[in-house]
Amino acid sequence: MRLSYAIENEEQLKLLNPKVDEVIIACKELSRFSHLNLEEASQLIKIAKDSGFNVFFDFDVLSTESDFKFLTNEFLKLPFQFITAIRVQDLGIAEFIKSTTDLDLHLITETGNHNLIGLKAYESYFGKRVTRFVVSSELNYELLKSYSQELNTPLEALGFGRLLIFYTPRKLVSHYDRFEWINEQIEVSASSEESPHKGFPVLENKHGTFMYHIKELFLFDKMDLLIESGLFSVRVDLRHRDGKLLELFVNNIKLGLTGPELKKKIAPKSIRGYFLTNKSDVLFKKLKNYRIQRKDSHYLGEVIDASKDNYLAIELKGSADLKVGDEITIYNPDGKIKDVRIEILKDFSGNSLEEKKMGLVLTKYLSGVWVKAQLYQKSAQNF
Amino acid sequence: MLEKPLKVPELLVPAGSLEKLKVAVDYGADAIYLAGLKFGLRAAADNFTETELDEGIRYAHEREVKVYLVLNGFLHDKDLSELPDFLKYIEKIGVDAVIVSDLGVIETVKNHSNLEIHLSTQASCLNAQSAKFWKNFGVTRIVVGREVSLSEVKDIKAKVDIEIEMFIHGSMCMAYSGNCTISNYTQGRDSNRGGCAHSCRFQYSLEQNDQKLSSFFMSSKDLNGLSLIEEFSKAGVDSVKVEGRMKSHLYAGTVAKVYSEALNEFKNTGKLEAQRISFWQNELKKFTHREYAEVNLIEKAGADTVYFERENENNYGMLGRVLEVKDEYFVMQVRHAFEVGHSLEILPFKGSPIKLDIQNMSSLTNEPIERTKPSTLVKIPLPRERVVEANYLIRGFK
Numbered sequence A: 001m002r003l004s005y006a007i008e009n010e011e012q013l014k015l016l017n018p019k020v021d022e023v024i025i026a027c028k029e030l031s032r033f034s035h036l037n038l039e040e041a042s043q044l045i046k047i048a049k050d051s052g053f054n055v056f057f058d059f060d061v062l063s064t065e066s067d068f069k070f071l072t073n074e075f076l077k078l079p080f081q082f083i084t085a086i087r088v089q090d091l092g093i094a095e096f097i098k099s100t101t102d103l104d105l106h107l108i109t110e111t112g113n114h115n116l117i118g119l120k121a122y123e124s125y126f127g128k129r130v131t132r133f134v135v136s137s138e139l140n141y142e143l144l145k146s147y148s149q150e151l152n153t154p155l156e157a158l159g160f161g162r163l164l165i166f167y168t169p170r171k172l173v174s175h176y177d178r179f180e181w182i183n184e185q186i187e188v189s190a191s192s193e194e195s196p197h198k199g200f201p202v203l204e205n206k207h208g209t210f211m212y213h214i215k216e217l218f219l220f221d222k223m224d225l226l227i228e229s230g231l232f233s234v235r236v237d238l239r240h241r242d243g244k245l246l247e248l249f250v251n252n253i254k255l256g257l258t259g260p261e262l263k264k265k266i267a268p269k270s271i272r273g274y275f276l277t278n279k280s281d282v283l284f285k286k287l288k289n290y291r292i293q294r295k296d297s298h299y300l301g302e303v304i305d306a307s308k309d310n311y312l313a314i315e316l317k318g319s320a321d322l323k324v325g326d327e328i329t330i331y332n333p334d335g336k337i338k339d340v341r342i343e344i345l346k347d348f349s350g351n352s353l354e355e356k357k358m359g360l361v362l363t364k365y366l367s368g369v370w371v372k373a374q375l376y377q378k379s380a381q382n383f
Numbered sequence B: 001m002l003e004k005p006l007k008v009p010e011l012l013v014p015a016g017s018l019e020k021l022k023v024a025v026d027y028g029a030d031a032i033y034l035a036g037l038k039f040g041l042r043a044a045a046d047n048f049t050e051t052e053l054d055e056g057i058r059y060a061h062e063r064e065v066k067v068y069l070v071l072n073g074f075l076h077d078k079d080l081s082e083l084p085d086f087l088k089y090i091e092k093i094g095v096d097a098v099i100v101s102d103l104g105v106i107e108t109v110k111n112h113s114n115l116e117i118h119l120s121t122q123a124s125c126l127n128a129q130s131a132k133f134w135k136n137f138g139v140t141r142i143v144v145g146r147e148v149s150l151s152e153v154k155d156i157k158a159k160v161d162i163e164i165e166m167f168i169h170g171s172m173c174m175a176y177s178g179n180c181t182i183s184n185y186t187q188g189r190d191s192n193r194g195g196c197a198h199s200c201r202f203q204y205s206l207e208q209n210d211q212k213l214s215s216f217f218m219s220s221k222d223l224n225g226l227s228l229i230e231e232f233s234k235a236g237v238d239s240v241k242v243e244g245r246m247k248s249h250l251y252a253g254t255v256a257k258v259y260s261e262a263l264n265e266f267k268n269t270g271k272l273e274a275q276r277i278s279f280w281q282n283e284l285k286k287f288t289h290r291e292y293a294e295v296n297l298i299e300k301a302g303a304d305t306v307y308f309e310r311e312n313e314n315n316y317g318m319l320g321r322v323l324e325v326k327d328e329y330f331v332m333q334v335r336h337a338f339e340v341g342h343s344l345e346i347l348p349f350k351g352s353p354i355k356l357d358i359q360n361m362s363s364l365t366n367e368p369i370e371r372t373k374p375s376t377l378v379k380i381p382l383p384r385e386r387v388v389e390a391n392y393l394i395r396g397f398k
């Protein structure tokens, strides 16, 4: 397993070993996050390459049609001869790089790619030009393991760094002129009473506004699982911190430290995100009242008025007839179920009916049956 | 009247339930988008069971309205395994296209059906090269990212032969669609599989050193592109889309009515008078909404597109709907209470609203009623001068 480090200067480069480490370099013009301009990045790319590193460049912004030309023109100024691959999320930019350069692509599939079929489709479309998938932090290690086995393309995931949780092109902070710009970006901390989490780092730069999780993601205490997951490379991105943390991390990794001790030393307040398990869909069941949901072909309709001691008004919506003498089952919104026999049916003018299909009908009032109760023919299976 | 009507975009309206589908169709939508119980992005919406889907599609098709089904969650492997059977079902009942946001779903749709594929805005397709990429995968229509302007759409259309759908009205995701996982990491609910908790609407305190302020800094105003219908048309947009499967019946009815009237008027006359636009804009204020903006339609959205307030319920809204019409009276299903002396408005499928002053009303058993209760039925004398039909919506002060 290799480690890919996002770096911004030579000092950081010197901490690394080109035999096992790789470097990611970015610039303000083309990348979501960087303190370097294109010229500075180009110099660092050359130095890194000369030092024997594989160099990957982050062209990871998204681009609307009107910005596309400017961004791709800037991109063409990079010293391609020193770059091993371009990291890209925007599929239009990926298409551009594929058709205008010989560079390899590291496809950033961190958002919206949580299945093998999709990744395989990218693999067959881009062919050998894609040499890495940067996969989502929402994939747990078991999935990573099976993806590593099923795909021909090596995988990379974030192992230590900020988790980006929001990206907009809108400038959301700079219009409050009280906050200070540092090196062409503003960073503030955002907290809300409505959220249990406090202190989200929010950063604005020329590409828009980015929000990060309040805690960094740190997976190196689970080194055994990282290795078992089959990831080809694990990314370390501490560009938002001072250089000392990177140094501390590199030195401890070199010493072979792992487990809780490493976490305590390097990232005591970090999270593991979804690396062990992802249950972010289990709460969906609680978002709806399934009792008022129409279920099957035995469906008759819904109670739309319950006038005490007078009538139940029913809107018949299903395809079946409702007849005097029918046995029906009523599912109340509170979960109570009642079996009843239809004794009378009337239209809204009070005329008696023998049967009714679709539309509006009145029947005898039943205590404990509420508006929105769902009516089914009795043969309907319970749910 | 023009001799030859102009080509205008299709009007695509959301339906969060079968009832809302009927409302949107009755009030003039050309196409409806909806979701089954799974695979969409609105886990809290009622959505459609299979029988409801069947009925909804029949209802729409009988009125020459198309139905697109959203499969726009970013699906995980286990979700995908359940998809093929559902695809076969929706193909059989006649869904006109599916709206999809990830490549795995596209491949599954292609492998298990001949359904037409539209790319969801969720995929954040923002440029012509990206449109070409998706076209290569069999996508026939792109719902461009909400960050794309009308002039950019024109450029994309000039470079790629593909249908373009664009949002014209409704709430806005502040993030590049698909690029927000705040709910995933703060509420344990995957926002890209329907669990968004709207954390961008919260009030935040922002801090930097000793500077601090409190603001709804990441909350977007609502999109309203009504006055740009001519520009949508000129840019070659094939379909204009209204956001809001979670919104009310009144919302579905009003937006369908307003935009279909405006599109038809432009189609037949080649222009929209300022007075008409102002009338429609006023109609679009008669349901709960946030302050409107054109957001990215003309230029890149700036600070003036942020909504710095908490969203409040509009006190003007839906009071009920007409259930049944008799010779002398109609039966109304009451959603919000009102009383004798109040002035209501009936919203007909076509034409201007009908004023309805409540002078008397009664229960179904003919007892006089002074004040209605929600979720009840009342009889109301018919207004004299205008025809009232079943399923007209009724609105007024709540």
Ligand code: SF4
Binding pocket: B172, B173, B174, B175, B180, B181, B182, B183, B191, B196, B197, B198, B199, B200, B201
């Ligand atoms: S929280 Fe806001 S920005 Fe994020 S997905 Fe939901 S609506 Fe979009």
